[in-house]
Amino acid sequence: MQRPPTLPALVCAAALVLTACAGEDKDNKAPTTPSGVTAQASSATSVHVMWENSSDDKAVTGYEVFQGGKRVKTLPAAKNMVDINRLTPKTAYSFTVRARDAAGNLSEPSPAIGVSTPEPTPEDKQPPTRPGRLTGALDGKTQVRLSWEAATDNTKVTSYDIYQEDSRIHSVSGTETKALVTGLRPGTVYSFTVRARDAGENSSPDSNTVDLTTAAAPGKGANTAPTDLKFTVRKGAVDLSWMPPQANGPIETHELHINGTLATTIVWGVIPEGKTVTHEMIVPDPPGTRLSIKLRAKLPDGKWGDFSAQRTVVVR
Known part of the structure; x- marks a missing residue:
């Protein structure tokens, strides 16, 4: 008669199974090497480094930026640009980028990109003209x-x-x-x-x-953002005008957001389709203050639509 396996044998067998499973699940594949790396000296002491997104069999979780072989920045996967500051004027530098995944696998370094910082201009206080x-x-x-x-x-x-x-x-x-x-x-x-x-x-x-x-994703309806947002700045006020969205029904209410925060709700009653609306925004802020303004409309089904394009105004 065959004897049953001993307890140590069973424990060993279970450990082997777990080890095998863990080995099968382990991610040993590194992300692709970041491509399109550029380095641009944006001042005498800073360089702007950019690159194209890498890919991975699971997911890229971050990027590491190296200056002359020394890691100087670690960034999340959503970032593919960074400013390297506190550099020395009139100096040559070299940068590479590597992608990282959740298992800690690092891609091969990108080709090294050289850049030189310009001479400093400490007495220059005059900004360039507007593009x-x-x-x-x-x-x-x-x-x-x-x-x-x-x-x-x-x-x-x-x-x-x-x-x-x-x-x-x-x-x-x-x-x-x-x-x-x-x-x-x-x-x-x-x-x-x-x-x-x-x-x-x-x-x-x-x-x-x-x-x-940008074009809507498959299955998503038309954009529901107000359009053609314009402004005129006066002392103590900003006059706004825009076109409410076409939403297969009346639009009665808009939200006005300033610097990312709801500032006021604007209610007129029913607005005819195709009609431009206006609003006077009283501004208590001191002259020179920058305000970022955008709107969204309450749709006929009770949901809030997409945000309009943003406008940045400078208070007079």
């Missing part, structure tokens, strides 16, 4: 192409910074007047402006604003 005639166009479903007229400066424009609403999302060399912005979400309104910057870290006023709406 002119910003235009943009959709390029596929998740990216846009922007172009503008060059700014001028008493020394030299070292970079152009691209802003989406009030967040800088991209930078290009001061010799460039075009940019490709990638990684956008479908069915979303984006508002872009450009500022010129010099080696003294002086930034120009904002260019004109360009609004672009």
Whole structure:
């Protein structure tokens, strides 16, 4: 008669099974190497590094940026650009980027990109002029192409910074007047402006604003954002006008958000479709204050629609 296995044998067998299963689940595959790495000296003491997103068999969880072989920044997966500050003027630097996944696997380093910081201009307090005639166009479903007229400066424009609403999302060399912005979400309104910057870290006023709406994702209805938002700044007030969304029914209510916070609810009663509406916004803030303004409408089904493009005004 065959004897039953002893307890130690059973424990050993269970451990082998668990070890085998753990080995099967272990992620040993590294993400792809980040591509399209660029490094742009945006001042005498800072460099702007950017790269294209990597991919992984599970998910990329972050990026590591190296300066001359030394890690100087660790970033989440959603970030593919960073400013490296506190550098030495008139100095050559080299940067590489590696992607990381949840298991800690690191990609191969990207090819090293060299860049030199310019000479400092400590006495330069004059900002560049405003970039002119910003235009943009959709390029596929998740990216846009922007172009503008060059700014001028008493020394030299070292970079152009691209802003989406009030967040800088991209930078290009001061010799460039075009940019490709990638990684956008479908069915979303984006508002872009450009500022010129010099080696003294002086930034120009904002260019004109360009609004672009990416195509809706499959199965999602039409965009429900108010459109054509315009403003006129007066002393102590801002006059707003916009077109309510087409929503197969009457629009009676809008929310006005300032600097990301609900400021007031605007109620008129039924607004005829295709009619531009206006609102006077009283502003108690001191002159020079920057305010970011956007709206959304309450739809006929009781839900709030998409936000309009954002406008940034400077109080008089």
